[in-house]
Amino acid sequence: xxxxxxxxxxxxxxxxxxxxxxxxxxxxxxxxxxxxxxxxxxxxxxxxxxxxxxxxxxxxxxxxxxxxxxxxxxxxxxxxxxxxxxxxxxxxxxxxxxxxxxxxxxxxxxxxxxxxxxxxxxxxxxxxxxxxxxxxxxxxxxxxxxxxxxxxxxxxxxxxxxxxxxxxxxxxxxxxxxxxxxxxxxxxxxxxxxxxxxxxxxxxxxxxxxxxxxxx
Amino acid sequence: xxxxxxxxxxxxxxxxxxxxxxxxxxxxxxxxxxxxxxxxxxxxxxxxxxxxxxxxxxxxxxxxxxxxxxxxxxxxxxxxxxxxxxxxxxxxxxxxxxxxxxxxxxxxxxxxxxxxxxxxxxxxxxxxxxxxxxxxxxxxxxxxxxxxxxxxxxxxxxxxxxxxxxxxxxxxxxxxxxxxxxxxxxxxxxxxxxxxxxxxxxxxxxxxxxxxxxxx
Numbered sequence: 001x002x003x004x005x006x007x008x009x010x011x012x013x014x015x016x017x018x019x020x021x022x023x024x025x026x027x028x029x030x031x032x033x034x035x036x037x038x039x040x041x042x043x044x045x046x047x048x049x050x051x052x053x054x055x056x057x058x059x060x061x062x063x064x065x066x067x068x069x070x071x072x073x074x075x076x077x078x079x080x081x082x083x084x085x086x087x088x089x090x091x092x093x094x095x096x097x098x099x100x101x102x103x104x105x106x107x108x109x110x111x112x113x114x115x116x117x118x119x120x121x122x123x124x125x126x127x128x129x130x131x132x133x134x135x136x137x138x139x140x141x142x143x144x145x146x147x148x149x150x151x152x153x154x155x156x157x158x159x160x161x162x163x164x165x166x167x168x169x170x171x172x173x174x175x176x177x178x179x180x181x182x183x184x185x186x187x188x189x190x191x192x193x194x195x196x197x198x199x200x201x202x203x204x205x206x207x208x209x210x211x212x213x214x215x216x
Numbered sequence: 217x218x219x220x221x222x223x224x225x226x227x228x229x230x231x232x233x234x235x236x237x238x239x240x241x242x243x244x245x246x247x248x249x250x251x252x253x254x255x256x257x258x259x260x261x262x263x264x265x266x267x268x269x270x271x272x273x274x275x276x277x278x279x280x281x282x283x284x285x286x287x288x289x290x291x292x293x294x295x296x297x298x299x300x301x302x303x304x305x306x307x308x309x310x311x312x313x314x315x316x317x318x319x320x321x322x323x324x325x326x327x328x329x330x331x332x333x334x335x336x337x338x339x340x341x342x343x344x345x346x347x348x349x350x351x352x353x354x355x356x357x358x359x360x361x362x363x364x365x366x367x368x369x370x371x372x373x374x375x376x377x378x379x380x381x382x383x384x385x386x387x388x389x390x391x392x393x394x395x396x397x398x399x400x401x402x403x404x405x406x407x408x409x410x411x412x413x414x415x416x417x418x419x420x421x422x423x424x425x426x427x428x429x430x431x432x
Contacts, residue, residue, distance in 0.1 A: 018239050018383065020238065020239065021231075021236070021237055023234050052269075092321060093319075101356045102380070104362070111330070139318065140234075164318070167234065
């Protein structure tokens, strides 16, 4: 059986002690994946941003808030894993500076300079030896082209492409691309369904488990 | 018995279809207040931003996402209420423009111009006739002074002053100021405790219910 790192949920990047940038990721895809892999007897470590859901009790949970914290946790855990599934939606911009006091409204516009946060999967891609990497790409347009760029940048073995409608929802509609950008599968269903099919595909293609049933 | 409008939870202000500005308000204080007023037989209408908690089934719930949506819902409901408790933490800045497509990372910083969103309680303060207004002020410094400015701007009858540590927590430590800025009470405890004491104080001071027990 394999040791699988799953990133899950959003991260937050603070402007001041109260306000932050984030997204509506609920952690439900990460939870569904954790359940699918735990059920099959794999060891699962979830690095999760702030979520209001519960992960399966068999999974080991590392809780983080910011993208930098998620990166550090993943970098420390990844070397001992067989692979990583990047189901989190890390906040990919952060305010260049965080105010130590709550910003007081003055009636005039506020100019905020945002810088990019580190790309977690790309960082793990740089560290990768025997490990496989499965990414998620959320795209609103030019999905295939952006996904292919991300596959290369993050050195992904598989990339799951979805749409903003998946965020916070119980259902999703995804395409799974291989490292060349070839579409291996298209699935629509609950996140539980998609997680099970993705586990089967990973077991077949990446873990090379012969007793796997179903799959892409 | 009274009809009480309670705002609750955070609101979100989107940069693009995926990313937003928000805060960690959980809606727990709004829920505790809804429970406290429902239990005492009052009619409760909760206008709530996106939260992962459940409100009491006796309360009427209006779900919103942005500050503008929360404002519109409150403006339509407030005239038929006896008073409002502003327990929400509406996002008070929004990007001047929202991108229709997900912003693609380019490797260079992004400059974001933020403008203030409408002040919901101040807008209700402008509409107020017989109604009372209870505000919440979250302050990191100069708490009294900022709270007094907010009391005047929002035409509040009572102002509950708390700290960022209250956000997302089960507990809080608050001061309650009257419309002159005089401190009427200081309470520390669970949000359920604080909600019950605030209901008693509102019943005594603002609803003038003689059968109320406890209070301030």
